[in-house]
Structures are given as structure tokens and as C-alpha cells.
Amino acid sequence: MHLLQLALEEAKKCTPSSTAFCVGALLVNAGGNILSTGYSRELPGNTHAEQVCLQKLGFRRLPAGSACYTTMEPCSERLSGNKPCVDNLIEAGVEKVYMGVKEPDTFVKCVGVDKLQEAGIEVTYVPGLEIDCMEVAIRGHKGR
Ligand code: ZN
Numbered sequence: 001m002h003l004l005q006l007a008l009e010e011a012k013k014c015t016p017s018s019t020a021f022c023v024g025a026l027l028v029n030a031g032g033n034i035l036s037t038g039y040s041r042e043l044p045g046n047t048h049a050e051q052v053c054l055q056k057l058g059f060r061r062l063p064a065g066s067a068c069y070t071t072m073e074p075c076s077e078r079l080s081g082n083k084p085c086v087d088n089l090i091e092a093g094v095e096k097v098y099m100g101v102k103e104p105d106t107f108v109k110c111v112g113v114d115k116l117q118e119a120g121i122e123v124t125y126v127p128g129l130e131i132d133c134m135e136v137a138i139r140g141h142k143g144r
Contacts, residue, residue, distance in 0.1 A: 003028060004100055004126045007069045008133060010039040010049065016140025017041070021103070023072045023137060025049035027057070027094070030065025050074050050085035054092050067096035071133040073103040076112040086112045090119045098124045100133030106141075 003026060010024025020040060027035040038052025047055065050070055068074070074085040074097065089097065102125075103110035113123050 002126070002129075003032070003034075003069045004071070004098055004129055006034075006037075007049075007071050008100065008129060008136060010037050011071045011133070011136045013042070014040045014136075014139075018140050018142060019107075020046070020140075021072055021106075021137040022139050023049040023070060025053050025068060025070040027053045027062065028067050028069065029063050030067075035062065035066065046080055046082070048075060048078075048082075048085050051082070051088055054088050057092075059088070059092065062092045062094060064093075064095070066092075066094055067098060068094045069098045071100040071129075072137055073099050073101070073110055074112040074116065075103065075108070076110050076115050077108045079108060084112075086115045086119075089116065090121065094121060096122045096124065098126050100126055100129045101137070104134075106138075 007024040014022035024039045036053040036056045038049045042052045076086045
């Protein structure tokens, strides 16, 4: 199974919300072993999936070659005032990000990919899971 599919399984554990997305994420080391998993709002404080992954590891610096798999583009701005996931990932030393779908401009204009690439992180869009990732992400939204 592709690691992004595992991230999607995490996303499905999310409690749907009308004001946020349901996202799942994994952190893996250079050998592809899972270091941490997370999904939106798994930990208290309106947490994001990538943030949960990092928080479970105490926001420590990750080993060289670590990658983040996330069902949706990591956020570059948060209306809540919390630190954006992009900043957390950069600080943790993540070297690669694999994502299922870009963040739609529903809440904020996301420039997560641009910010990651500017920091020298390799961003790969994984084709094939876009529809699944988006359907799970917007489960709690109006009209769904
Ligand atoms: Zn985020």
C-alpha cells in the first residue's frame, strides 16, 4: 500500500467539521519506516494532522531524509494564530513532502507548496488519490 493511502486512513478517523478539513498525515524516516501518524484535531487545540505528527514526537528535529505524507497540502497560514504546518515541517527538518491534493481556497489562500520549495524541501504531488483525499477532507462541509 502506498504510504499516502495510510495517511488517507488516518484522515478517515477525523471528526468531520464544517469549518475545517479532515486531513491525515504520516512522518517516515529515510527507510520508509513510520515515525508518527496524525489526523486533524486528533490532539486538543484545533490541531492539524502534520502538527499532530510532530507534536507526538515532541517537535524534535527529525533524522536526515525524513518525509511527510499528507492527504492535503500543508497550510501556510492559520486563522487561529497557530503556527502554520509548513513552518513546523521546515523547523523539524523534513526533507520531502508527498501530498494527495492541493488545499482549496475555501478558508485561506494556501501557498504551502511554494513555501516548502523555497525552503529547499522536495514536494511531490501523488497522483491517483486526489478525489479520495478531497472527499474525506470536506466530509463535514455544507451540502456534503
Ligand atoms: Zn496545517
